[in-house]
Amino acid sequence: MDSLPSSAGTAELGAAGAREELVPTALAPTGPAAAPGAARRRLRALLRRPTFVVSAVIVACWVVAALGWHLFGLDPYGNSGQALAAPSWSHPFGTDNLGRSVFARTLAGSDTALAVGPAGAVLATVLGSALGVIAGYFRGWVDTALMRLFDVLVVLPPLIFLIVIVSAFGASVPALIIIIGVVFAPGIARIIRAAVLAEMGKKYVTSARLQGESALRVMATELVPNVRPTIIIQATLSLSSAILMTATLSFLGLGQQPPSPDWGLAINQNIAYIEAAWWTVIFPALAVASLVVAVQLIADNIKETW
Amino acid sequence: MTVISRGDDPPYPPGVSRGNGLPAPRGFGALSERRGRILALLGRRLVQIPLVLLAVSILTFWLIQLVPGDPGRNALGQYATVAQVHAWDVQNGLAGSVVTRYLHWIGGFFSGDWGTSFTYLVPSRPIILGHLANSAFLALYAFVLLVPVSVILGSVQAYQEGRRTDRAITISLMTLSSVPEFVIGVLLLVVFAVGLKAFPVQSGADATGDFGQRIQAMTLPAVVLAVSYLAVLARMVRTGTAGAITAPFHRTAVLKGLPPGVIVRRHVARNALIPTLQLLGIYLGGLLGGSAVVETLFNYPGLGALMVVAAERKDAVLLTDGVMVTGVIALLALLLTDVCLILMDPRIRFESRES
Numbered sequence: 001m002d003s004l005p006s007s008a009g010t011a012e013l014g015a016a017g018a019r020e021e022l023v024p025t026a027l028a029p030t031g032p033a034a035a036p037g038a039a040r041r042r043l044r045a046l047l048r049r050p051t052f053v054v055s056a057v058i059v060a061c062w063v064v065a066a067l068g069w070h071l072f073g074l075d076p077y078g079n080s081g082q083a084l085a086a087p088s089w090s091h092p093f094g095t096d097n098l099g100r101s102v103f104a105r106t107l108a109g110s111d112t113a114l115a116v117g118p119a120g121a122v123l124a125t126v127l128g129s130a131l132g133v134i135a136g137y138f139r140g141w142v143d144t145a146l147m148r149l150f151d152v153l154v155v156l157p158p159l160i161f162l163i164v165i166v167s168a169f170g171a172s173v174p175a176l177i178i179i180i181g182v183v184f185a186p187g188i189a190r191i192i193r194a195a196v197l198a199e200m201g202k203k204y205v206t207s208a209r210l211q212g213e214s215a216l217r218v219m220a221t222e223l224v225p226n227v228r229p230t231i232i233i234q235a236t237l238s239l240s241s242a243i244l245m246t247a248t249l250s251f252l253g254l255g256q257q258p259p260s261p262d263w264g265l266a267i268n269q270n271i272a273y274i275e276a277a278w279w280t281v282i283f284p285a286l287a288v289a290s291l292v293v294a295v296q297l298i299a300d301n302i303k304e305t306w
Numbered sequence: 307m308t309v310i311s312r313g314d315d316p317p318y319p320p321g322v323s324r325g326n327g328l329p330a331p332r333g334f335g336a337l338s339e340r341r342g343r344i345l346a347l348l349g350r351r352l353v354q355i356p357l358v359l360l361a362v363s364i365l366t367f368w369l370i371q372l373v374p375g376d377p378g379r380n381a382l383g384q385y386a387t388v389a390q391v392h393a394w395d396v397q398n399g400l401a402g403s404v405v406t407r408y409l410h411w412i413g414g415f416f417s418g419d420w421g422t423s424f425t426y427l428v429p430s431r432p433i434i435l436g437h438l439a440n441s442a443f444l445a446l447y448a449f450v451l452l453v454p455v456s457v458i459l460g461s462v463q464a465y466q467e468g469r470r471t472d473r474a475i476t477i478s479l480m481t482l483s484s485v486p487e488f489v490i491g492v493l494l495l496v497v498f499a500v501g502l503k504a505f506p507v508q509s510g511a512d513a514t515g516d517f518g519q520r521i522q523a524m525t526l527p528a529v530v531l532a533v534s535y536l537a538v539l540a541r542m543v544r545t546g547t548a549g550a551i552t553a554p555f556h557r558t559a560v561l562k563g564l565p566p567g568v569i570v571r572r573h574v575a576r577n578a579l580i581p582t583l584q585l586l587g588i589y590l591g592g593l594l595g596g597s598a599v600v601e602t603l604f605n606y607p608g609l610g611a612l613m614v615v616a617a618e619r620k621d622a623v624l625l626t627d628g629v630m631v632t633g634v635i636a637l638l639a640l641l642l643t644d645v646c647l648i649l650m651d652p653r654i655r656f657e658s659r660e661s
Contacts, residue, residue, distance in 0.1 A: 152361040155633050157592045159599070160613060164629055167617040168372035244486050251488050252602055252614045267488060271603065275507055278496045285492040289485045296484035 045305045052301040055294035062291050066110040074104035076261040084277040094279035096270055105261035106283045112250075112262040113291060116176045117243035123181030124242070125235040128188025133219050133227070135189065136196025143193070150186035158183060162245060163254060171255045180242045188234045195227040229306045236299035240292050247288045263288045344648050351644060355637050362633040363415075367408050367626055375620040377424045398422065398623075415630060421623040425616070430624050434609065434631055441596030441608035447524055448531035448593060453586075456536055460543025461578070467548055475540070483537030491530045491603045498526060508605045527604040531597055535589055542585050546578035553577070580647065587643020591636030 046052050069076075079099040080091065087094040093102035135143040153161070162183055169175045199205060208222050224231070249255035250264030258269065263284040270280035378391040378400060386394075395401040398421065402410075414421060420431040459479070463472045482490075499507045506523050550556055551574060559569045596610030605611075609628060616624035 152358055152365065155358055155362050155636050156366075156629065157595055157632065157636070159597075160595065160610070160629060160632050163598065163613055163617045164366060164369050164625065167620065167625065168369045170374075240484065247486065248488070248599055252598060253618055254614065264488075267492060271492075274492075274495055275500050278500055281492050282496055285489040289489040292486055293481060293484045297481075300480070 042305055046301055049301050049305070051297050055297040055301070058290055058294040059298065062110045062287075063114065065107045066114045069104075069108045069111065072107070074101075074107055076100060076105040076108040077259055084273060084280070086277070087279055093283045094277065096266075096277070096280045097273055102266075102280055102283050105266060106263070106287050108261040109263040109266060109284060109287060110291070112256050112260055113243060113247060113288070115173050116180060116246040117239055119177045120180030120184070120242040120246070121235060121239035123177060124184035124188055124238050125231060127181055128185035128234070128238075129192050129224070129227075129231050131185065132189035132192025133196050133223055136193040136200065137215065137219050137223065146189070147193075150190060153183075153186050159245075159248065162249065163252070166249060166254050171249060176246060176249070176255065180245060183245075184238045184241065188238060191234055192227060192230060195230040196223055199223055199226050233299065233303045233306070236295065236302055240295035240299060243295060244288075244292045247292070347644065347648075351641055355641065359633060359637060363412055363630055364408065366629045366633070367411060368404065370622045370626045370629075371404055371407075373620050373622050373625070375622075377620075377622065381424060381427075411626065415627065420627045423616075423621055423624045425619045425621045425624065430627050433624070434612065434628050437596070437607055437609045437612045438594075438631060438635075440606065441601070441610060442594050444524055444528060444531065444596075444601075444606060444608055445590070445593035447521070447528040448535075449586075449590075451528055452532035452535055452539065455532070456539035457543050457579075457582075459536075460540040460582075461547045461574075463540070463544040464547035464551060464578075467544075472544075479537035479540055482533060487530055487534050487597070487599045488603050490533055491526070491600060494526050494530060495603075524606070527600045527606055530600050530603075531593065535593075539582065539585060539589075542582045543578060546581045547574060550574045550577040583646055584643055587639055587646065590643070591639030594639065595632035595635050 077100060080095055080101060081099055082091075082095055083097055083099045085091060085095040085099075091101050091103060093106060096102055096105070131146055135146045156164075162179065165179050165183065166176075169179060204226075205218065205222060208218050213222075246255060247262075247264035250260075250262045251268050253265075253268050256262035256265045258265065266284040267281050267288075270277070270284075274281050376391075378394040378398070379386070382391055382394055392401065400407065411421070418431065420429060420434070422428065423430040423433060426433055459475055463475050466472045495507060498504045505526050508523075556569070556573055559573050564572075596608040596613075598610035598614050600606070601608040601611035602614055609632065613625065613628045613632075615621075616628060
């Protein structure tokens, strides 16, 4: 599975490009993104899609669980006295080898799952978009240098690269956020760069430059708003990859450490008991899958409605 | 590194303009021009690969230098004197500046002396190559499962384009592809290994064991690997096939009354498989280098799982060598893909992706 968010097609670039040619950018510097009704119309189109609504509800549930699990009286660390007990009324998902409630741990695990992913995705998007816009705007040696650097970074499979970086810098939450940001940025930068290159030939860019606007201003007020759809799609795609990557690292034993109720770690710790107590593994696994798939489906829906 | 721009190009039939406004070269002149381009591409690759490899090696080595820990102290124990630890460091190429150590390591890597693993206390080369062979075997098995299934699914979709079958396959594949590998693995384990007892829970390849047994033990991990690549590959086959079916040369072939088998073999398959092949090459590198997740989940002794162990134990020697091997494999897979593409597609375009 290609973990880097590099799968955006070029269709959305074409759509964005076709619209903006008509906008007199000297007067309305933000181009098509400035239309006020567009955002509401897009939201309405999204809400008509059942997969989007279901996914959004799932993500919302996990966010509530992550923020409020200690308010629900859940105890993910306490020993109930029964190790590896099958699911029952008192323990809906059974208990693990240390007698801890799998239900409480699965809900509490959303905390660490959502601690790194969103921040990492935001960092990756900001970093990747900045580099992509710079490379696409300046071309020349800046572009070449960045692209060759990214070529080197993509030679290694992303997970192997991540394993090396994590063993070098550790797997604390701030370190993981920076690592995810840096590892995912090149893929995003490439796509944003392609989008910017498509915009560069347009008249509004030329007129802005002829007007004497500074490079920074052209990039920030002309180019970024016009490649915004691509940026938003890349951000959602990288969010799902970032959540998956942190769960994967924990699963490999390189992320969260015991006694954290993290989902990936729970699978890692309990896989040895899978024959005796499948419930210790299956519920955290389904939790990861539901969150990752839901975010991915949200990204797909945004991509299709834009 | 430049990659040939095949992936998203429509499959042009021979002799048709290739989008640059010029007609495609024909006849003998075209042949010699083509050969020149092939040599140029291969030459460029042979220059690029060492350069990229050099950059990867520097990056990897530098990163792994940051791994905390004192391997000399760990190896000799707390009663060793400082001088003894220093002597051990010198012997293992751990003394001196980063540059000296890098040169010591890279020199050793290319002359076959890969250093001694801190964890296993034996030379890292046989360990890594042994695990690499296991990974490659698993990857091969996954490929055998993956390729026919994705070709069938993708071409069914292309021939049914826009109909319900097409949409159903697309939706199920997309959903399946976003489910994490280890979740698919866990579900398969619970159903087939724990529930039905059809496969063992642990897939550790026992080379001395019966071959059939080994294959049986490897089936679940191979299926998980195959499933994780299925969606993208089927999609590629679908796009390629759909492009070939709608192309004018396909209509000509149908109208001149060729039997369907010949059309599929000679006109559709060739054009549809070229983009697919390129994608396969990119994935082959990743697959051969081993999937850390699948191998760890099924306790399969592959290179990916070895890298995870090396990272856990802070085994810098094993980690550096293993990552370097992974990089070499990925680059060789890319080169192999280029060669295959040249052999399959006589009208390939040798342009950098960006131009």
